[in-house]
Amino acid sequence: MIDSATLSILISTTLILAIYTILYRENPAFRIGEHLMVGATVGHAIVLAIFQIRDLAWRKFQSGFATGNLSGIAYIIPMILGVFLYFQFSSKLRYLARISIALMLAVGLSLSIRGLIFVNVIGQIQGALAPLTSIQNIVYMIGVVCALLYFVYEQRASKLAGPLPKIGRYVLMLTMGAYFANTIMGRLSIVIGTLTSVFVAPAWYLIPVAFLIVIADVFIRRKSSTAS
């Protein structure tokens, strides 16, 4: 009898290998992993959502109701708005769903405006205010100005800027190349972590099996493609 820890390792390694087979081609093993993953994560999200509604809204409402705290009682509103979302399937009461969406959208957009103007705009302008006493700072300033001018969309205005927006486009491409390469180390550490976890017995025995299945499939497909 295998204990639950070994069983867990065997199942998870099988899943890891099944997911990796997508690199070869779409196949039943990947589909099993994929559908298991979708089912599991949706189930997980349902559990979380139920607990969230209970802890974030229902309990606050209950205790608010008991103590007469108005902001607690008010938590009935998001629960009603939550139910409103389901009216979008009704052709007559669809507008109710829009109210709930309006609330969520308002929260998201205003929080984004708060944060992005503060951190992105003000923070970055602040960072760019270095005294022009070194060649480096002068080059940086020209670079950031060009890159900003690339994002000017009004055609007459962008023509006035001459070649600067074009230079800005190159600056952006340079940035993108650098940021692309800079993510690689982190991504590699994750694969290395996964590989280290499957290169241990008993998980390790499954790897040759997976490779054999893939190689067999390659030959079967070659034969059938040459036959037809």
Added chain:
Amino acid sequence: MVAREILSRNYKQVIYLGLFLSLAIPLFNPIGLPVPVQKTTLGVYNKIESLKSGDVAVIGSNIGAAIYAEVYPQYIAILEHLLRKPGVKILLVGHGTEAPIWAERALKELNAYNRKSYGTDFVHLGYIAGEEAAIASLCRDVHSLLKVDYSGKPLSDLPMMKDIGSAKDFAIVIDFTASADSQYWLNQAYASYGTPVGFGLTAIKVPDAYAYYMAGQIFGIIESLSGAAQYENLIHKPGMAVTGMDAQSLAHLLYIALIIMCNVIYVTQRRTKK
């Protein structure tokens, strides 16, 4: 012929296989690809090499699960180096609650309890609460701050502790951390007592510390996993950092080779079309 056909139709699969091999081979069989030794790492190595019998090395073991991957290999490599130096005494201390767990794990991994004798060659003080103030009082007088070690043994029973009073008796301090506490040792041990201080840091903390290094205030820095790999090579004991860096190096080389190859093919194809 067959190979060419497979390559042109399934070039992606061939690339994936290549990447898998370049990651898997070093994990089984570390190659020990050269990792250029930075002078910051060498600073730490030379400092430890220069320690004489009887010198006390203080190790700040502020490792946590979040920084484990980067800092723990450094910690292992430095401890190994110190354990090899005959007569050098090691004092382990930390100020995070997780610190003693990682310190004990490292001591067990290195078999320290059998290689050296606890109490005469090394002492684990566990963790001290109270941030910079605690470091300050530790530097002023170890015995007035602490009465017992990590496992509860009285310090007076440990022969090594008899010769240690204040930070003046520390030969070096090396702090492993990802937080502001490296600053504490610099303020308390270096600034007040002149004790040389060095760091083992995560990559994001390095730029701050580099300024101290350039100013000559610290003797060295071990930078992230690559620093650990350099150190493992210096002490000729390739371990998890070297393995990880091998895989990283090979994979990066593969990426660069792929970029070059695709451009060579692209340029030659364009020429033949013309």
Added chain:
Amino acid sequence: MLFAGKLSWTVITLVFSVLMFVALYLASKKIYVPHIREHAGIQAITEAIGRAAEMGRPVSFSPGTSSIYDAKYAGDTAAALRILDYVARESIKSGSKLIVGIAPPTVLPVAQAIVKTAYTAEGKAEEYVEGDTVRFLSPDQWGFTSNYMGMMHRERVAANFLFGGHAAEALILAETGATVGAMQVAGSTNVYQLPMFIVSCDYTLIGEDQLAAAAYLSPDPAQKGVVFGQDLAKLISVALIVIGAILATAGSKILLTFLKS
């Protein structure tokens, strides 16, 4: 009254907002309708959909993995939904099958409504299949990714559009799209994922490009006015940087002090 450290935020947000409102007003009254440079990626969307229709293969769209109340990428998601409206209408017109893959549950009812409205408006309401045209894949980043990958392979999509707040799954989705031979247009304001799209997709709307596209894809031409407002705001930023740097060289920290206030 003002919260310490928020004076500069309030001033800048107000000034920028006023500029945008004025530009919108001028455009709606036809006093000044700006000529907006159209991103090549927008024409590419139409081209990709046309190509899919010729090949008889479907079009797939993902509005990202950020919810509509996300504190950082809500704007990104909103822009993606605007583009979804455009993509939906174009695909219906060209007769190709549209598949929208959704991750955040909050985006689902919105996307359903948008696509359903588009089908009804084009007089093809019967082609909209509940649960299938707009598919809820999984609220989990990786559950969504695996299912979107599988969907692209199985449906053999010929055009794939990735907009909105995508995270680490960006490259995986884009490379899978390339593997199945789809023409791809993407856009995001997640600066760490933009490089992935640029490398892997045929056209990429970089950061603000996507947010501006949301305005000029609007059927109401007056909305283009706001893009001109954005331009003015950027020119002010350029001026602040240049003037501030010159002031700093002269030893004055007045602008820096303002920004920190």
Added chain:
Amino acid sequence: MAGIWRTTATAILLVVSLVILFDFAFKNPALQSLATDLSNWAVVVGAFALGIGAYSLILRHGGMIAKKRPVWPYSLLLLVTMFVFTVTGLITGSITSPQYNWIYSTFVMPVSSTLYGMNAFFIASASYRAFKARSWEAIVLLVSAIFLMLKNAPIGGVISPVLPQIGGVIWDFAGATGMRALLIGIGIGTLALGLRVIIGQEKTPLGGAE
């Protein structure tokens, strides 16, 4: 009737946004607690949205099973897994219970880290396919990527100590110029789009123009 609700939606959008924006500028305890409550409300409403998702999934995959489409066994697998996770979570009453923890760490965690790590493989195929020197822009992109790779991997410094230095210069330049402009643009663009939605000029994100 519909007209009133339409106005209500627009009004809510405007009022809620203004409350949260004003809360950022002014330090006022009443405003602050209102803004916090509103943000929490959005999360609660969002939690309800999952029901629509689950309904949509059951509709689609249930249909596949009922119609015996070729892929129906996978749909069945999906629905069964979903059911098992939901029931286990609800019966054990917590997502930290040992049983739930076991199924989660056995089924979900390995797949997540596998997919995340798969990025490394796609970086390889993207490197081969996409980094072609088709234009000057593409050349800039690929040259800066190569130098950054040589900076990060220790092998670069072995070939020549100058390589990591060039990579470092490119990295600093990229952060101080392109990234800065990109972030400023995104801030301004989000403000513009946000304002249009908030004042009711852009209705698509609410569920299509009506």
